[in-house]
Amino acid sequence: MKNRLSGKTLSVSRRLMDSQGFTSLMVVLLGFLVGTILVALVGRNPLNLYKAILQALTGYNVDNGRMNVRYIGETLNYSVPFILCGFSLAFAARTGLFNIGGEGQYIMGMTVAQVIALLGPQVPFLHAALAIVCATLIGALWGGVVGLLKARYEVSEVVSTIMLNYIALYLSRIICLQLPGATTFRTANFPTTAVIDNSFLQRLTNNSLLNSGFFLMIIAVVLYWFIMEKTSLGFGLRATGFNKEAARNSGIPVVKSIALSMAFAGAFAGLAGGIVALGSFKYGRVISGMDNYGFNGIAVALVGNNTAIGTMLAGFLFGMLKNAQALMQGKQIPKEITFIIQGLIVVFISLRSALDLYRQWNDKKRLQKEVLAK
Amino acid sequence: GGAKETPVVPGGKPTIRLLTDATGIDDKSFNAAAWRGIVEFYGDTGGNTSRRGAFYDVVTAQTQDMYIPNLKQAADEGYDLIAVTGFTWADSLNEVAPLYPDQNFMIVDVDYVTQPNVMNFVYREEQGSYLVGMVAALQAKEDGIANPRFGFIGGVPGATITKFEMGYIQGIRSVFPNAPIVDYYTNDWGKPELAKAQAKSWYDTGVYAVYSAAGGSGNGTIAQAKEYRAQGRNVWAIGVDSDQYADGLYDGTKSSVLTSMIKKVESSSLYALHAVENGTFTGTVVAMSLADDGVGYSAANPELSKNVIAQVEAAKADIINGKITIYGTYKEALANNAAPAGLSARDD
Amino acid sequence: MNLFFNAIPSILMIVSPILIVAIGGMICERSGVVNIALEGLMGLGACATASAHVLMETAGMGAPSIWLALLIGSLVGMLFSVIHAFASINLKANQTISGTGINLLADGVTIFAAQVLFSADRTRGFRMGMQTDALGIYPTVYIAIGVVILSWFVLYRLPFGMHLRACGEHPSAADSVGINVKGIRYFGVLTSGFLAGLAGGCIVLTQTIQYTSNTINGRGFIALAAVSFGRWRPAGVAAAALLFGVAQALYLFTGGIPALKALPSEVFNIMPYLITLIALVVFSGKNYAPLASGQPYEKGAS
Amino acid sequence: MGYAIEMLDITKTFPGIIANDNITLQVKENEVHALLGENGAGKSTLMSVLFGSYSPDAGTIRLRGDDVKIFSPNVATELGIGMVHQHFKLVHNYTVTENIVLGMEPRSRFGLLDLGSARKRVEQISEQYGLHVDADALVEDITVGQQQRVEILKTLYRNADIIIFDEPTAVLTPQEIDELMDIIRLLKKEGKTIILITHKLKEIKAVADRCTVLRRGKSINTVTVADVSERQLAEMMVGRSVEFSIKKKPLHAGNVVLSIRNLTVKDALDTVKVNDLSIDVHAGEIVGIAGVDGNGQSELMYGLTGLSPIASGQILLDGKDISDMTIRERIERGLGHIPEDRQKHGLVGPFSIGENITLKDYFKGPFSASYGILNHPAMDERGVRLIKEFDIRAGQGTATPAGSLSGGNQQKVIVAREIELSPQVLLVAQPTRGLDVGAIEYIRGRLIAERDKGKAILLISFELDEIMNLCDTIATISKGSIVGIFAQGEVTEHDIGLMMAGTRKNEGGVHTV
């Protein structure tokens, strides 16, 4: 934001208004407010909504006063793919690309992780690591292709990612149906060397599904922040995102940047696919529909404003809502409420720009007063 | 184990939670049927679910990675019975059930969750499908069609759907031993437009009835049959899972759904709930067949001739008393020359 | 070949709604606003159409019910597009944000509405949707053709169309000659909302018997692709949608070929997407997108 | 004769800035009234108020004695006020006719577009005022000068009798400027009232009757042009005395550093834009390329920098052929570039000054340690140093986003970056376009300093003044080829103008088969 009132002390309210984090928070609260009203309108008790959310966040069950940390574990576990798929959109967005292809990249990551899990060398640790690495790489490839098509042939990434999502879905079926023990909905069980469950985390969270993928996600968050803000690579990518022509003129290899950025984006989503495949399941899935983590990643990144921390927090929010959704239904709150809240939050994100407009208008008024007072 | 936290059982009835996959309880298929059984058990109706929340409720899992957490959550919350539907739940249940040995579970469509606290229900869909195949064939004969063709549309191929297809074919062939049969899989439970286009193309080339076991995609078949029947063409759709007569209504009591293969998943929930109530719940496999009234066909369509119904009822008796053998896999059916080669059915 | 000709009505049935919504998306982008909410708006329109039709049909309204329901669906699509218009035109927000928001919102709102109206996760099935004419063609096909021709006529034969295109290319030029850029962009967005609702209605009324959460199934996104592939021109968009439809129905007229039967059946599911992608690469080159599309218009001098 | 327009006590503020501070401007009927002022003096703002694009915070406007409220450009148009904007408001893929009639299209009986009669009307007006343009050409295919005619035709089509020109000559060639002056005179003869915004004193002397000088948002004076000298005008404008001629040491040319041999460059549509062009630039020499816009200057730059691929030929830098190298490799070898379009090619708007200044070497040296980790303090250090050295005016110091700087300061950032890299060869395009006197002086001075340090400079400019003053060697370009090379002082501005004019008949390069 351009702040042309330098030197003047800014009021607290003004400073809050300037902070993206604060506006995001307000937007989230606003989304919940409308959701609450909606719940009340259909004659359900909104308190149950918040009981569910509290339990998803803290594991505390208000109704019987019991604590079960497993719910925290599940919330965190659901957050992992949301956050990583959020980074998939965010990374591309920072280079000026709109990646709707998170879903396809996620599916390919999942698929390849399953392939390696079932066919790879059964060496402890290495097996799972190989599967995860390959999942990340195929995601990178699936995204990188989009970048190449965009950079070389000016094929809109919006269009090509949409196509590649569906191609990934059916390709995944074709591939997984060839895997050992494949029936039409699952493969054989993974060897234990391939799964990434983590007994430490399980113990910590009372046997939730939380697995080593959580650590990978944390590493990814740091990596995302580090690459974007602290490396020359990120510098070049951001420059390309803001002004492709100027970046090119300055010697930044734009074609490479775009392909690379989509590859990184895809890598995050591919990693998500790999983590879900090996962390939440003990067998390969032959999918007949999408998990939608990739699509929801779009909303996650938008709420998180494409920053590392913002996207991570937004991912936690979505993970929490997903966990709360199941708890809510047990309390007779319709599950659609969480979709509506999520949708509203994203719609309300637009209010950020309303705040900008308000700020400008406010400055203008003040200045006019100053000028006319002279 | 057995985190029975709310043993409040007002009125002495057992409590139950139904867990479903993403399609929820309005899938017109096993989820809907399981739910119907539950609602019925408490004396509620579809329109009035006043005891929901107190005795029974449902949680829908948006994605498959929610299965295990949802099972554990239900166990935490303490229900007398936890019900899941469909083979996609089997692995998760197999993992969770031993963690809660005092918790009763039931699963539909699976016979291999062999835990002492899990009741498995399997349905002999091929038997019901045999009957609807027969209905279609007999009705064609009744209508004086010399060499009728029949179609089958599946969703995503697999062993379960193959049972439907094989039973159907054998039912048809019991009437017309050489009847040409075509099949098509949409590979997607939600693409009615593909089913509709395929059904239209078949009806145009002389197919008399199309049986679809394709979830939401099957709606396309019914829609096409409605249009053609409204235009006066003699073609039929065949419903699946529940009686889809009402879905096929296009004019007064005229429905384009000739009959439906009915799979009474409600009897599973009723059976299991009664077992819990009477203290007879055990980890077993309960087979639901024609004999148990677990599967069947619908005779709701008034255009169905009495004569046809009579013959089908006779066949039903023969199936129950074992005079008619029906092969449930494509492999067996092929081996016994009960199905034509070149179909898209899969046995795994 | 015969099989192909027999499949034409089905292909047209599949193509028509995609074409209608794609033309909406095209007009919207031509006015300078990208609308990725098409998918959600279609869902809202489809849900509204199905609900209205069921209710009116039950109430005993005859044939007009279909048309009235279609209108209601279109209006609902238009109504929700106001959110997108307001956010991207008045608030100058990032247009992908409000679009994504509407897509998410539509998932919840449609099912929620069905819950309220029918106590179920889907609308009740209606008795009779649209019916074909003597040629086996649905009215939606004629609607789609009408929409294409009308869009061409408005864009290229009316002064208004010239204004609209100018707003997508160079809004400040349009503004400087007294064209109401905001107004025109509102028109663009609302038209796309209307057409998306209409297309959603066309889908339920011709392809199935009720609205479910799966009814739209990505077709709004396919339409976005068709706009780009069709180079933002009515005829091009029509060709793109047609290509996609033919590829979708490929199985119907090639499925009988034994060599193809040996392939995994998923290959046929992949075809429409793969063919579209390849076509995009083959016909790539200059970027035909309206220059100012996707950018908020800031009024200002200089 | 009365006043056509009176703007009385106009005040207009923008966040943080009083763009117009109590300005009064009175324009007589049928005069050419110049509005003179440095960049940011408030000229455009004042005219935007007159044209209804902005509403003033205070003040009144009178049209021929009557108070008017001009709250939108539509009202201005209805009142007979037309404006030729500084940045043309033309839709690039519309034809000339379509652009002219846009918003006021002739309609046939059924309300349909009637482009046929639109075209006739356009041709009739262009005939009347001698403004010849191809009515059917797409605007993106015609030269900048022609585009300006389209803008003028737009106002005439709308029957404007008061026409505002906002810096109309900034983008024109000398010949085009002369033609524009003729057009303005003709318009005056036809009874129009003209307001002409410009920085260029010569033009004011050439056509204006009176002149109002603005400085920092205030009106300084209104004078009759015939009564004042250029120097007096300039001093009124900047508020101090100014130096006109450039001081330069004699040429000490060294070896050939940049040698362009038979270079051919095609554009995206495969049209030859640079045709078999050859020229050498020596160390310590400024070579200027004069020519009419659209004769391949931009493409020559693109080809040299690597922004466009070349079709054939060689580019030798210090004897080494760089024509197959990437942009970055060329930069590494010592090729600097001050681009023509500073917003598009020069700067990353949201990046800070510090980041923009290291845009070409951020991945090296002190800015990126090993493993590619950025060293922000080093960037800031350089930023602070260059801000001081180049007198860049920025509110938040090195952290200021480049996009929020004024045009002149943006250009200084670019110049600072390029000079800091100390390239052997500096490619410079339109370095002072749109800048004010102070900034122009500064930037020209820096270029000469580089030359004196022994750098080779290739300069492209549409301003003959600049070429004549700065360059040691002057080449004229036409249809993508060099048509003459002279040493400074060998030729007059007039000669070069003629040489360029000689190529005017069929512009736009040569089409291949």
Ligand SMILES: Nc1ncnc2c1ncn2[C@@H]1O[C@H](COP(=O)(O)OP(=O)(O)OP(=O)(O)O)[C@@H](O)[C@H]1O
């Ligand atoms: N839209 C705007 N928002 C904020 N400030 C503005 C805006 N337009 C102009 N200004 C400010 O008003 C001042 C006057 O600008 P204006 O464009 O009128 O100057 P000018 O004399 O036309 O300059 P130039 O010679 O560069 O065209 C500028 O310095 C600028 O800071």
Ligand SMILES: Nc1ncnc2c1ncn2[C@@H]1O[C@H](COP(=O)(O)OP(=O)(O)OP(=O)(O)O)[C@@H](O)[C@H]1O
């Ligand atoms: N639309 C706008 N919104 C906000 N600020 C603006 C706008 N347009 C211009 N400005 C501000 O006005 C200032 C001057 O801009 P402008 O381009 O007119 O420079 P200038 O006064 O002509 O300077 P120079 O002489 O260096 O060219 C800049 O600081 C810029 O931030």
Ligand SMILES: [Mg+2]
């Ligand atoms: Mg300026």
Ligand SMILES: [Mg+2]
């Ligand atoms: Mg100006």
